[in-house]
Amino acid sequence: MTLTELDRVEVIVGAPAHGGHCVARHEGMVLFVRHALPGERVIAEVTEVHRGYVRADAVEIIEASPDRVPAPCPWSGPNACGGCDLQHVAPSAQLRWKASVVQELLARFAHLDQVVRVEPLPATVGADGQPDTGWRTRVRYTVAAEGRAGLRKHRSNEVVPIERCLIAYPGIRALPVLNRTWEVDAVETVAPSTEPAFVVTDPARPIVEHAAGHDFTLAAGGFWQVHPAAAQTLVDAVLEQLAPKAGETAWDLYGGAGLFAAALADHVGVTGQVTLVESAPDGVAAARRNLAQLPVRVVESTVERALVPRRGKPARSSFRLQGPVDLVVLDPPRTGAGKQVVTAVAASGARAVAYVACDPAALARDVATFQGLGWELAQLRAFDCFPYTHHVECVALLLPARS
Ligand SMILES: C[S@@+](CC[C@H](N)C(=O)[O-])C[C@H]1O[C@@H](n2cnc3c(N)ncnc32)[C@H](O)[C@@H]1O
Structure with missing residues (x-):
């Protein structure tokens, strides 16, 4: 049929x-x-x-x-706002849903029979002191033709007018965005951890985020974990997996404003050395500023260019990252690290790799590449950094297999 x-x-x-x-x-x-x-x-x-x-x-x-469960958000469901996929799923069942997806992807791509548990993050607390559903500290509203801001339908450019987004951080929900008209295509909002939420009119405006015992100054439009508890949670998981020691060397690949590099530097100390690689100029500028007092070298380059030798072209001006190194953090965008980068990391001499992944399918494919190069998945932790949506963040520990 x-x-x-x-x-x-x-x-x-x-x-x-x-x-x-x-x-x-x-x-x-x-x-x-x-x-x-x-x-x-x-x-x-x-x-x-x-x-x-x-x-x-x-x-x-x-x-x-x-x-x-009855969806807490009246604008979710078929033919409505496409932002949340799991509003109809009880919170504990959302964790089981995501665990089963990660488990299935690891089985399909990496032939692993891995039991996965998704760990919840601490809930946001609202102004009334009660737990709040709002975790998104960055929200981009789209403006419809008549000037009202709203959110897009699933797989569509159509804008759904909403009065309130339940997963927006309480400070963002309180901003006067949805009750007026706009003459722009989109309205960006941010709720940094150190100041009240605001509408971003200049994406280069500096904001300060605090995590892992450090302040990170970055552009309001730059990358930072969206859930308010995510940065700290992911740093803790990476440090637990890698157990960095004084004097060790580490690479922080796809390093952004320096979150993992700062935490690694605290542990390897002045007798060690961390190298951060980041391609976005605003991320690089932020990392240079944030890590200036730490034993960290910041390299502006794509990870591919820094790690993968290019045939026929001597790397004249471009930086080349050379092993051996003790530890690697990989935190790529949704596309994953890919075969070439994984191959170079596997050959770096690292004793351990922590792979932070926002897309479990890309992670599973990259884990399979590591396995083909004689590495093994030693631990997988998964975190519910994106409640009410299907998204899940994973932190995987990869080790060279013992011969
Ligand atoms: C998921 S974010 C992680 C940032 C940082 N580790 C953090 O936790 O805040 C991925 C970062 O990789 C950068 N990026 C994307 N593609 C890249 C590439 N090919 N080479 C280097 N950096 C890249 C992005 O600009 C972004 O800062």
Whole structure:
């Protein structure tokens, strides 16, 4: 049977898959169904047709899962704001959902039978002293044609007008953004850890974030972990996995404003040395400023260019990162580090690598590359840095396999 857009079919929903949906089957066709839960019987409405599969929304729940809850946000659900995929899932079941996705990706790409547990982060506390659902300290609202700011529908440029975003940090929710009109395409907001939230009119404006015993000054538009507890949580996990010792050398690859480099430098001390590699000029400028008093060398380069020899072209002006090194932190963007970078890191002589990953599929592919080079996944921790969405942050410890 072929399915076309807006067709409705009754299905029994299977396991969650990466991307915020569950897998279902109907007469040989695979459906990726949003707004559903494993085990549910639902009416799924087709939203997109592709070769071999369709995307669909659960528009009627015939038999509900015990993990289903009424969505706390009235603007979530089919045909509404696309920001959250898991508003209908009980918080404890969100953790199980994400764990099963990470587990399945590691099995599929790296043939690992790894038990994964997703750890919650401390909840935000609102102005009333009560736990608050708002964790996003950076929110980018899109402005619709009539000038109202809102959030986009899933896989669409259409802007959904909202009155409030439940996952926005309380200080961001209190900003006068959604109750007026705008003459710009987008409104960026930020809630730094050291000052009240504000609307970003100049992305270069410096802000100060505090984590791991250090202040980090960076551009308001620069990269920083979005959940207020994420930076500290990830530093703690990386330090626990790597156990850096005085006098050791370390690379902080994709180093941003210097979060991991500062923590590593505290441990390797002045007899050690940390090298941070970052390609974004604003990140490099921030790292140079933030790490000036620490034994850290900051290199402006792509990681690929710094690590991977380019055939035929002698690296004249470009910096070349040479091993041996004791420890490596890898914290790439969603695309992952990729084969060439992993191969160079595996050959660096490092005794341990901590891989911080915002995309578990890219992580699983890179873990498989490490395995092919004689390394093993020694520990995997996963953190719920993005509640109510399908996103999950992982910190993986990779070690050269003992021969
Ligand atoms: C996930 S962020 C991590 C930043 C930092 N480790 C932190 O935790 O704050 C990834 C960083 O890699 C940088 N980046 C992206 N592609 C890069 C590349 N090919 N080479 C070097 N840095 C890159 C981005 O500018 C960004 O700062």
